[in-house]
Amino acid sequence: MALKTVAGTSRCVAAWLVLALLALVAGVASAAETLAATLREQVIYIDKPGRGGVKLETTLFLPPGDGPFPLVIINHGKSPGNAHLQPRQRYLLQAREFVSRGYAVATPMRQGFADSGGDFVETGCNIESNGKAQAYDVLVTLSALSKRPDIDISHTVVIGQSHGGLTTMAVGALHVKEVVGLVNFAGGLRVDGCPGWRVELERAMRDYGAETRVPSLWFYGDNDEYFSVDTWQQMFRGYTDAGGPARLVAFGKFRENSHAMFGSGAGLKIWVPEVRDFFRQLGLPFDVKYRIVLAEHETPVPAASGFAGIDDVARIPAIGDKGRAAWSTYLDEPPPKAFAISPHGSWAWRGGDPASMRLALDRCSHGFAKEPCQLYAVDDNVVWQPATSAASN
Secondary structure, three states: OHHHHHOOOHHHHHHHHHHHOOOOEEEEEOOOOOOOHHHOOEEEEEEOOOOOOOEEEEEEEOOOOOOOEEEEEEEOOOOOOOHHHOOOOOOHHHHHHHHOOOOEEEEEOOOOOOOOOOOOOOOOOOHHHHHHHHHHHHHHHHHHHOOOOOEEEEEEEEEEEOHHHHHHHHHHOOOOOOEEEEEEEOOOOOOOOOOOHHHHHHHHHHHHHHHOOOOEEEEEOOOOOOOOHHHHHHHHHHHHHOOOOEEEEEOOOOOOOHHHOOOOHHHHHHHHHHHHHHHHHOOOOOOOOOOOOOOOOOOOOOOOOOOOOOOOHHHOOOOOHHHHHHHHHHHHOOOOEEEEEOOOOOEEEEEOOOOHHHHHHHHHHOOOOOOOOEEEEEOOEEOOOHHHHHHOO
């Protein structure tokens, strides 16, 4: 199988790189979602060398201007079941952090995922080989993007979450000169059909560490639904003991599942400062250059009231357990968004729409004419005015 070659000697890796240089961007796709205009989002299809005619569905975000822009690649995870049923991964909030700092962001759907061609690469219990097979698709993407005049791949940082984190660490082991740093968010692969999958995962990371010379930054939490604390500690220890340069951010518990930290809006305050420091250690800029919002509200946004912090759910008046659970979901949504409440217990929220404030108020008030609703939060600011609320009842 080709996987054996990908995981083999440096000569074989060089052969893969030569093939990757033949990859070309095939064109622009129509996306089911409304593309994020403020991020200059586009969907392209990249030819993967080989006989199968596989094309990799790739989301690309660009800063304002002509570039060339330095590149960040974000590698997605794997959902249970058929990989082709997994939707195109966008990471809008995360992409915005990098685009606002002047970076192009590419998220390739690897072979067999979403609308990318071919089948998901199965390697049985050989997790090390799986990671390198996935990493080859990242090399294909990097090669294709090198042909674009608006992208500069010479100082690329590769990032990945979950299965994408394993992919990212495998990229580091392939000695790609353009890749200068790796960021691993809860990376790994759990193969439930293999009783020894933890040992195989630890072995994979140790093998990658023995081959990797570029710095990496690792994020793991204590309540990860896939990887126990002991598992990720063993992975990190094996990687660094083998010579892999890495720093670990052990951020403790995160909500119900620390595995989801990177994909959550609430996780930004955990990882952005650490990634900022990492980029600067690599000699890369990380100052905000552009104010980028995913969409503007249709009307002016009320000022923050100072009533409570955005994470202080205990301060929200008159909502029960369902409302508090909805609040947790609300926090993870990208702006524009709004959360409305009434003093008598009704609540509603709306996100992803310029009309979010109006729609949240309408939904909250529907059927409760005697319970006027007010905005509690807009985007990531609490705007609730308790005195105004009391006066209006």
